[in-house]
Amino acid sequence: MIANTSFGPIYKYTKALMVALGYRDKMTRMHSERVLLLSEELGAACGLSRQELFALKIGAAFHDIGKIGIADRVLLKPGQLDDDEWDSMRQHCDIGQQILLSTGLAGAEEAALVIRHHHEHFDGGGYPDRLAGDGIPIAARIVAITDSYDAMAVTRAYHAARGHAEIIAIMRAESGVKHDPQLLQQFFAIIEDSPLKAAERS
């Protein structure tokens, strides 16, 4: 799926990262590819600049690349994580930022910031730096939305897949708390016609 997206010259370097992630955790690779496609759609709808779109695409594709550095007993645990395990899991933001920065490619710094901040919340309650509102890079606010939607749409170790209407209700309740209200409205408009819209479940 990722082969159809337009990374330009950076793609030939970054593809290896995606392949490596897939060998470590196939579910995360497939999730990342869907988050990339949803983020591209939302980013285009929001009128991002060329530079912001580039950081968004790389940041979306590799938002969870830092999970390569998380121990199997945490990354692949078939159940809820305890407090220590969550502390460990949260490090994927910093590890991912360092991995992307180490490519040394043009635009890597902005993309690495998207990776670092994709778990920040609009109200400042997220991690790792408790940024809030416009202080969170717009591309990271976009990935937070697309990541949340896709994560709820598929079965994970700790929850069953949810239907589209249920996911939208949950995200609407998180508007202004976890998510940027304006971007969320844009997302609700584009997801209706997206091939990645979740099935309805009863």
Ligand SMILES: [Fe+2]
């Ligand atoms: Fe993540």
